[in-house]
Amino acid sequence: MIPENATSAAARLLGAPGPPEAGRRPVVGVSLKLYFGLAATRTWLADVAALKDALAELPRPVDLFVLPSFPALADARDLLAGTGVAYGSQDVHWAESGAWTGEVSAGMLAEAGARYVEVGHAERRRHFGETDATVAAKTGAAVRAGLVPVICAGERHDNGLAQAVEETLSQVRAALGGAGPDSEVIVAYEPVWAIGAREPAPARHVRTVTSAVRACLRDHGVRGRVVYGGTAGPGTFGRLAGSVDGLFLGRLAHDTANLRLVLEEVAAATVPAPLPLRP
Numbered sequence: 495m496i497p498e499n500a501t502s503a504a505a506r507l508l509g510a511p512g513p514p515e516a517g518r519r520p521v522v523g524v525s526l527k528l529y530f531g532l533a534a535t536r537t538w539l540a541d542v543a544a545l546k547d548a549l550a551e552l553p554r555p556v557d558l559f560v561l562p563s564f565p566a567l568a569d570a571r572d573l574l575a576g577t578g579v580a581y582g583s584q585d586v587h588w589a590e591s592g593a594w595t596g597e598v599s600a601g602m603l604a605e606a607g608a609r610y611v612e613v614g615h616a617e618r619r620r621h622f623g624e625t626d627a628t629v630a631a632k633t634g635a636a637v638r639a640g641l642v643p644v645i646c647a648g649e650r651h652d653n654g655l656a657q658a659v660e661e662t663l664s665q666v667r668a669a670l671g672g673a674g675p676d677s678e679v680i681v682a683y684e685p686v687w688a689i690g691a692r693e694p695a696p697a698r699h700v701r702t703v704t705s706a707v708r709a710c711l712r713d714h715g716v717r718g719r720v721v722y723g724g725t726a727g728p729g730t731f732g733r734l735a736g737s738v739d740g741l742f743l744g745r746l747a748h749d750t751a752n753l754r755l756v757l758e759e760v761a762a763a764t765v766p767a768p769l770p771l772r773p
């Protein structure tokens with residue numbers, strides 16, 4: 495077992511995760527899923543907009559994005575204007591246009607001012623039959639429209655680290671098949687068993703899987719950031735600092751006081767040292 499306080503160099507030698515490369519801006523995202531109606535979403539967006547000064551005063555910049563339901567995108571555009579908070583959607587269709595009743599294209603999202611689009615969330619895989627192939631197609635559509643795909647990936651059951659790494663990497667590799675080299679992506683590592691749970695996944699587990707995801711992004715040549723999601727909230731990033739670029743929040747961001755604490759915690763974390771160049 496790798497002690498939590500092992501130096502990063504020693505930890506890398508042992509095959510454990512090292513710190514991410516310096517220079518990537520930390521990032522915090524929130525998906526509202528279907529928790530709020532339109533009026534409640536507007537109230538919440540106004541509360542997020544009120545974090546503008548707190549965001550500007552952070553000791554280092556942190557990207558913040560929020561993903562409300564489709565009908566609230568226009569409200570996000572209006573309420574978040576001038577705050578520095580970006581927004582996007584929780585899903586996208588792979589086709590640019592055509593006979594696809596009920597679907598929303600990446601181009602239309604870009605026109606609506608979206609910057610990020612979530613693809614492949616576990617709930618979409620489970621309830622709406624999303625597969626690695628559809629997630630890859632959606633990732634490609636997002637990239638072509640100039641959006642940043644937030645690729646969700648994670649193992650379904652807590653059956654140990656080896657299986658977690660294998661299942662997660664297989665989802666990430668498949669999704670990246672839709673994104674060319676040099677694309678900008680975010681991978682949200684979300685172990686399914688830690689979503690909607692009482693506690694986030696243990697830090698050592700997250701560190702190991704996200705380290706493997708980071709290596710996969712590097713091999714693929716994309717500009718990627720890796721965040722953790724699954725009952726994440728205040729206190730989570732502190733335990734993971736050095737292994738992820740930020741967090742992807744659900745329920746615990748409904749109270750924006752929590753969101754503010756998370757932003758402060760992420761901004762205050764030690765800036766990681768650069769990794770040595772690959773041979």
Ligand SMILES: O=C(CO)COP(=O)(O)O
Nearest residue numbers: 689690724725726744745
């Ligand atoms: O799935 C998640 C974010 O997309 C995590 O949700 P919770 O933080 O509510 O567990």
